[in-house]
Amino acid sequence: MQDDILSVLYSEAEIKTAVARLGKAIKQDYQGKNPLLIGILKGAIVFMTDLIRSVDDFVEIDFMDVSSYGDAAVSSGEVKILKDLDTSVAGRDIIIVEDIVDSGRTLDYLIKLFQTRAANSVKICALLDKPEGRQTEVTADYIGLRVPNEFVVGYGLDYAEKYRNLPYIGILKPEVYED
Numbered sequence: 001m002q003d004d005i006l007s008v009l010y011s012e013a014e015i016k017t018a019v020a021r022l023g024k025a026i027k028q029d030y031q032g033k034n035p036l037l038i039g040i041l042k043g044a045i046v047f048m049t050d051l052i053r054s055v056d057d058f059v060e061i062d063f064m065d066v067s068s069y070g071d072a073a074v075s076s077g078e079v080k081i082l083k084d085l086d087t088s089v090a091g092r093d094i095i096i097v098e099d100i101v102d103s104g105r106t107l108d109y110l111i112k113l114f115q116t117r118a119a120n121s122v123k124i125c126a127l128l129d130k131p132e133g134r135q136t137e138v139t140a141d142y143i144g145l146r147v148p149n150e151f152v153v154g155y156g157l158d159y160a161e162k163y164r165n166l167p168y169i170g171i172l173k174p175e176v177y178e179d
């Protein structure tokens, strides 16, 4: 295990099982439809690449880069678009693919944005849910795994751009971000 990690919360195998379950549910719910899966960079990249293969059906993908944490472990509260979509969402069935819902501010912002852009429907698929972090009313429609009120990294999630490549979800030692 990496030295900065306090403990492994979810192993590679546990994540794989959760992703397969989410892919199967999306496949069932969107039969005969042509959903647009929007991966939110950068945290969702690893999850998104596994999820689309587990959906095992026709989906289109696009990416948007938004950030509210910068290099910090606490949200700035202000969501910024760093890269917008290439695809129009008007009339489309959208599934926002996120690595984690914490305060819910990122998703609250994105749901409103896609509704303003006249999407037909907007659902959320999040690998991780941290309910104790919530500062908004947002709830994900598809949730992989719940996490405690700790700062977690790995499987795409970073602290100051590190740890995204870890194959598991781990709790970061507080001294790493409290220094």
Ligand SMILES: O=P(O)(O)OC[C@H]1O[C@H](OP(=O)(O)OP(=O)(O)O)[C@H](O)[C@@H]1O
Residues within 6 Å of the ligand: 040, 041, 042, 043, 044, 066, 067, 068, 069, 070, 075, 098, 099, 100, 101, 102, 103, 104, 105, 106, 107, 157, 158
């Ligand atoms: O529910 P919230 O409190 O809004 O937190 C969730 C967001 O925080 C992280 O993004 P971050 O801004 O760190 O950017 P990154 O994905 O590029 O690491 C994560 O990837 C989510 O998008």
Ligand SMILES: Nc1nc2[nH]cnc2c(=O)[nH]1
Residues within 6 Å of the ligand: 069, 100, 101, 102, 103, 150, 151, 152, 153, 157, 158, 159
């Ligand atoms: N890496 C990481 N990013 C987050 N963004 C919101 N919560 C978290 C978290 O626990 N870990």
